[in-house]
Amino acid sequence: MKSVIIVHHHEITLKGDNRSFFERQLMKNVRTVLSGLLPSSSVGGGYGRFVIHIEEQSEVDKIVERLSFVFGLANICVGVEVEQNLDVFCETAKKLLEGQSFKTIRVHTARSDKKFSHGSMAVNAKVGEAICNHFNVRANLKEPDETINIEIADNTAYVYRAKLKGAGGLPSGVSGKVVSLLSAGFDSPVASWKIMKRGASVIFVHFHSMPYTSQHSVDQVRQITEVLTKYQFTSKLYLVPFADLQNEIVLQTPQSLRVILYRRFMVRIAEEIAHREKAEALVTGESVGQVASQTLRNIRNIEIAVTLPILRPLSGTDKEETMALARRIGTHDISKEPYDDCCSFLAPRK
Numbered sequence: 001m002k003s004v005i006i007v008h009h010h011e012i013t014l015k016g017d018n019r020s021f022f023e024r025q026l027m028k029n030v031r032t033v034l035s036g037l038l039p040s041s042s043v044g045g046g047y048g049r050f051v052i053h054i055e056e057q058s059e060v061d062k063i064v065e066r067l068s069f070v071f072g073l074a075n076i077c078v079g080v081e082v083e084q085n086l087d088v089f090c091e092t093a094k095k096l097l098e099g100q101s102f103k104t105i106r107v108h109t110a111r112s113d114k115k116f117s118h119g120s121m122a123v124n125a126k127v128g129e130a131i132c133n134h135f136n137v138r139a140n141l142k143e144p145d146e147t148i149n150i151e152i153a154d155n156t157a158y159v160y161r162a163k164l165k166g167a168g169g170l171p172s173g174v175s176g177k178v179v180s181l182l183s184a185g186f187d188s189p190v191a192s193w194k195i196m197k198r199g200a201s202v203i204f205v206h207f208h209s210m211p212y213t214s215q216h217s218v219d220q221v222r223q224i225t226e227v228l229t230k231y232q233f234t235s236k237l238y239l240v241p242f243a244d245l246q247n248e249i250v251l252q253t254p255q256s257l258r259v260i261l262y263r264r265f266m267v268r269i270a271e272e273i274a275h276r277e278k279a280e281a282l283v284t285g286e287s288v289g290q291v292a293s294q295t296l297r298n299i300r301n302i303e304i305a306v307t308l309p310i311l312r313p314l315s316g317t318d319k320e321e322t323m324a325l326a327r328r329i330g331t332h333d334i335s336k337e338p339y340d341d342c343c344s345f346l347a348p349r350k
Contacts, residue, residue, distance in 0.1 A: 001080040001092060003054040006151065006158050007067060010074040010168045013048055023047070026072040026171040032233050033066045048112075049151075051081070051158070064164065069230045071197050072171035077149065079160025084116050084152060089123065090130035092159045093148045097135065100161075104140035105131050111152040123150060170199030172232045177279035178311065179203045179270050182237075184220035187285030187314055189228060189331040190322050194313035195283050196231050203236050203277050204228075205270050209243040220334055227330045238273055242266075259293045264305040271306040281309045287322070288315050 007030065012022035023046060030050060031040040037059055038052065045051040054060060060078060067076050079096070082088050093107070107128040109120040118126075127148065128139050151158045180192040182204040192202050206221045218239060229235040242262075249261045270282050286294045293302075303310050314322055326332035 001082055003057060003060075004079060004081045004158060005052040005054065005060070005063060005067070006077040006079060006160065007050050007052065007070075007166065008074045008077075009048055009050075010072055010166065011170065012072060022072070022171060022174055025174050026050075026070075029070055029072065029171050029173070029233070030067070033070055034063060037063055037066070049153075053081075067166070068164070069167060070171075071167045071169040071199065071231060073166030074168060075163040075166050077158075077160040077163050079149075079158055082157050082159055084113070084155065084157050086118060086123065086126050089127050089150055089157070089159060093127050093131055093150075094134050096148065096159065096161050097131065097146060100146060102135075102145035103137050104144045104146070105135075105137050106139065106141050106144035106147045107131070107150065108147060109150040109152065113153050113155065115155075116152050123152070167197070167231070169197035172196060172199060173201055175199035175201075177201045177203060177274075177277055178281045178283050179205055179274040179277065179279045180283040181266055181270055181285075182206050182221055182224065183285070184217045184224065184335060184337075185285070186319075186322055186326050186332070186335045187287065187290075188283075189224045189285075189335065190325045190329065191283055191285040191313045192228055193231065193325070193329050193331075195311060196228070201232055202228070202283065203238070203273070203279060205238045205240060205273055207240045207242040207266055207269075209246060210241065212243050216337075220337060223334045224331050227334070231329075236277075240269055260298055260301060263293060263302045267302060267306045267310065271308050274308055279308075281311050282306065283311045283313070285314055286312045287317055287319075290319065 009026065012019060012026065015022055027043065027050060031043050034043065038055065042053045043050055064076055064078065067073060080092060082092050105128065107124040109123040111120045127150065132138060146161065149160050175198055178195055178200045180188065180202045182188045182192060183206065196202055204225055206218065208218050225235055225237050245265055246262060249258055253261055267282060274282060286299060289295060323332060326335060
């Protein structure tokens with residue numbers, strides 16, 4: 001038996017003639033995230049799954065943790081590679097279950113290699129019977145305590161227990177570049193993460209009002225960028241001084257228009273950066289009606305300041321949903337710290 005990790009592709013399995021493009025990018029991303037732990041030659045496979053051969057069992061937890069950040073993976077399965085043989089399947093399943101506490105079992109077999117003479121149902125019955133007799137347990141096909149998975153493919157087979165959920169989505173880098181307006185709050189980091197999940201590479205832009213506000217928001221944004229970079233492997237962060245422009249707006253415009261004008265200039269500057277970076281769209285953390293500057297009328301008046309599309313992944317999301325996602329992706333505890341953003345500098349009373 002050889003220790004392996006099997007990772008299955010997520011929605012790229014639904015792609016048509018360009019599926020190979022998505023699979024090549026996903027393979028590249030998996031090899032990138034595992035560099036330093038495994039040689040690239042350890043990652044193989046292709047259609048529907050990749051197989052990672054493990055050299056050191058002690059590295060398994062680190063490998064699984066890194067793979068959990070890779071968009072495009074449906075699940076991560078730690079198991080073994082064995083020969084195509086019913087008796088071997090039975091003995092391997094027993095070894096994988098040794099020491100586990102369970103009363104019910106299910107066996108699930110996928111047989112893509114049709115040259116193997118036994119069908120999936122026959123393999124399930126044979127292995128399930130061996131497990132039940134050995135451990136004195138019973139079968140439960142709906143809600144078992146344990147599941148043994150067997151994949152029969154390409155003159156070999158893989159046996160494993162649990163399927164750990166992957167990040168899902170599309171592989172990072174397949175959908176082009178976008179520029180995200182990033183603050184230290186909860187919303188924009190989650191919006192950036194959601195657009196990363198759709199395969200876009202995100203360039204970050206943060207507007208600050210130093211020296212009139214503290215350094216803290218910049219430090220928080222750097223930390224948030226480090227967290228989000230785990231999902232796309234490399235990032236670029238622009239820090240844009242905004243205080244002088246705010247002073248001009250305060251001197252020359254009505255108080256009630258300040259925040260809208262701040263945001264119009266932010267998206268105009270972000271669009272210039274997008275043109276330099278050859279990005280296709282802007283991204284914000286706006287949610288319809290969440291604050292006064294995010295009413296439909298104000299969103300429209302901000303958007304017409306630029307020609308690039310502005311993507312708003314959180315437009316229909318409430319605050320509780322956003323904060324739950326922030327906890328999941330690792331930005332919540334950074335964003336909950338108090339900070340002075342540029343919109344708090346020279347903000348109107350209403």
